[in-house]
């Protein structure tokens with residue numbers, strides 16, 4: 388996921404959170420903050436995730452419900468689409484939901500009207516945003532077309548990818564690792580979880596360096612409880628680690644005050660783009676971890692969050708896009724708009 392561009396866009400590898408409280412009502416235009424420099428050299432941030440909210444609490448009684456409700460499975464979607472009336476109901480529900488979270492494509496002119504005269508800074512989540520959700524996390528890759536769209540957008544706007552995935556330290560990046568002291572502990576937990584889940588068919592444990600992801604997307608639902616029990620059992624021995632929920636994934640991460648919202652603030656600050664009236668940050672993401680970034684932009688009246696979702700969901704985002712193909716269209720539209728406004 389190494390993107391080169393004229394801006395040498397920073398790549399953030401985060402891991403984070405959830406905050407479901409939707410604040411305030413939609414406002415067409417966001418006055419946001421502040422002016423300065425331009426994006427500088429390559430930057431890699433590895434961010435241990437901190438998910439907040441009731442569902443993330445390891446002591447919550449609702450963890451099995453949270454596991455069940457985390458993102459529709461492929462099977463469910465396939466079943467729904469073979470049922471005309473269900474599809475029609477879900478489409479109606481989706482259209483109603485879009486009244487609250489308008490499509491960033493349908494309202495593109497509104498967005499660009501507000502962006503006029505401003506420097507747009509783009510923050511993009513990876514899984515579910517730039518690459519479609521697939522059963523095997525190792526197979527989640529950007530299509531060539533998406534890669535080209537991201538490269539193109541990064542030529543025109545400062546662009547960062549903020550992902551929960553780990554990324555090895557490269558030669559040309561500045562590394563910011565707020566959880567480096569947890570690396571050994573995380574590795575130990577990773578090994579333990581690999582061992583104790585090895586007999587659960589379909590379970591996959593991923594070492595994301597600052598976080599361990601335990602995937603249950605391919606585990607039969609009758610065994611989800613076992614997966615949860617394994618993770619909770621291990622966590623009991625690690626008071627400095629906590630559990631959070633993502634899309635069919637349980638994640639074990641350090642108890643740290645760090646999330647994708649803080650990552651966005653850190654990047655804007657480091658790159659001299661915070662407190663600038665002429666900077667408009669736009670964050671595109673699909674998961675609970677992205678909600679903290681949406682919230683930071685919303686609360687500070689600083690920019691726009693765009694939620695990628697094909698089903699209605701409460702969010703701190705302002706706009707929506709249905710899936711990665713719409714994200715690609717949005718990125719390409721931004722490039723076209725930038726080129727035409729330069730004429």
Ligand SMILES: O=P(O)(O)OC[C@H]1O[C@H](O[C@H]2O[C@H](CO)[C@@H](O)[C@H](O)[C@H]2O)[C@H](O)[C@@H](O)[C@@H]1O
Nearest residue numbers: 513514520521522524527550551600634635636
């Ligand atoms: O912050 P992100 O870039 O969105 O990363 C979040 C997690 O994404 C990956 O898991 C998700 O995508 C997989 C591939 O499509 C899917 O199989 C899985 O069910 C999803 O949860 C990644 O594997 C995790 O390590 C990331 O934390």
